[in-house]
Amino acid sequence: MDDSDQMVVKHAKHKLLEFGTEIIPNLERLEEDSFVNPRQLENVTEVLDALRLQHIKSSLKGWLQSEDKNLMHALFIICSYQYPELKxxxxxxxxxxxxxxxxxxxxxxxxxxxxxxxxxxxxxxxxxxxxxxxxxxxxxxxxxxxxxxxxxxxxxxxxxxxxxxxxxxxxxxxxxxxxxxxxxxxxxxxxxxxxxxxxxxxxxxxxxxxxxxxxxxxxxxxxxxxxxxxxxxxxxxxxxxxxxxPNTLIIKKYLMDIKRSFENHVQFRYKLNDIDELLEFF
Structure with missing residues (x-):
């Protein structure tokens, strides 16, 4: 992940993404150890963010397919997008x-x-x-x-x-x-x-x-x-x-409000595509 050859880095990212969300804890540990190496930190963080979004999407899809569509559970899923350490x-x-x-x-x-x-x-x-x-x-x-x-x-x-x-x-x-x-x-x-x-x-x-x-x-x-x-x-x-x-409409509205707040604050605009991907489920 800290190789100077971008083809090597691209291949490494692709292989990590293939492992899926199960390796998120491993990447989090690697991220903590990468602060002395900016190039590696950037690449690890990119993969970690992609896998975290994949996990959020999978969890939200599961919530939409559940019978009770528990409101608190959906809110936890969405909050953990912004706060990945949240339990x-x-x-x-x-x-x-x-x-x-x-x-x-x-x-x-x-x-x-x-x-x-x-x-x-x-x-x-x-x-x-x-x-x-x-x-x-x-x-x-x-x-x-x-x-x-x-x-x-x-x-x-x-x-x-x-x-x-x-x-x-x-x-x-x-x-x-x-x-x-x-x-x-x-x-x-x-x-x-x-x-x-x-x-x-x-x-x-x-x-x-x-x-x-x-x-x-x-x-x-x-x-x-x-x-x-x-x-x-x-x-x-x-x-x-x-x-x-219905709770599905409430959560859609909640996501839309989050998206609007991201649009109005320039430091969050890079996250807009992620929210759009979550809204596609609705």
């Missing part, structure tokens, strides 16, 4: 303290509204999660593990964390999104207790009890208010705009 155990552990604190505040006697108030208290007051105001967003405001560290993120990154924690506590909160970049990522609280006839919001709301504006500190929004807001902004009024989205 699934460390990733899931990021949620545990937040989940435990929410579990302490939520109980079965609370109404749906009270449960959201309890989640909001922990999420926004105790853990101090905030929506970033700076635009364009940094990729680190989107990747879930970095958002968990900084406590600041976008609508979609904060919404994903919020909904994963809520679902783990058997609270029916799910993401609502479209591929329209103007539409915010919001959360829907589903009516599993058949309260809609009592509330009578006066509008067909696809089984949604109310919505949660994650970018406005968990503001509760009734379905009629949301439709009126979308109409005033000239946003689509199709049914899918107002009901929980």
């Amino acid at each position: 699934i155990e460390d990733f899931t552990a990021l949620f545990q303290k937040l989940r435990h604190q929410c579990w302490m505040e939520v109980n079965s006697r609370q109404t749906s509204f009270e449960k959201v108030e309890a989640l909001n208290k922990v999420f926004f007051d105790v853990f101090n999660f905030v929506k970033v105001s700076e635009i364009p967003y940094s990729p680190f405001d989107i990747f879930i593990n970095s958002v968990m560290d900084s406590r600041q993120g976008t609508d979609i990154s904060l919404g994903l964390i919020y909904s994963i924690v809520a679902e783990s506590l058997d609270i029916p909160v799910y993401g609502v999104t479209t591929l329209n970049n103007r539409a915010p990522y919001i959360l829907a609280y589903m009516d599993k207790d058949n309260l809609l006839p009592i509330l009578n919001w006066g509008i067909e709301n696809n089984g949604v009890l109310f919505y949660i504006g994650i970018g406005s500190k968990g503001l509760i929004i009734d379905p009629k208010q949301l439709k009126e807001a979308y109409a005033s902004e000239g946003l689509p009024q199709n049914k899918s705009q107002f009901e929980p989205s």
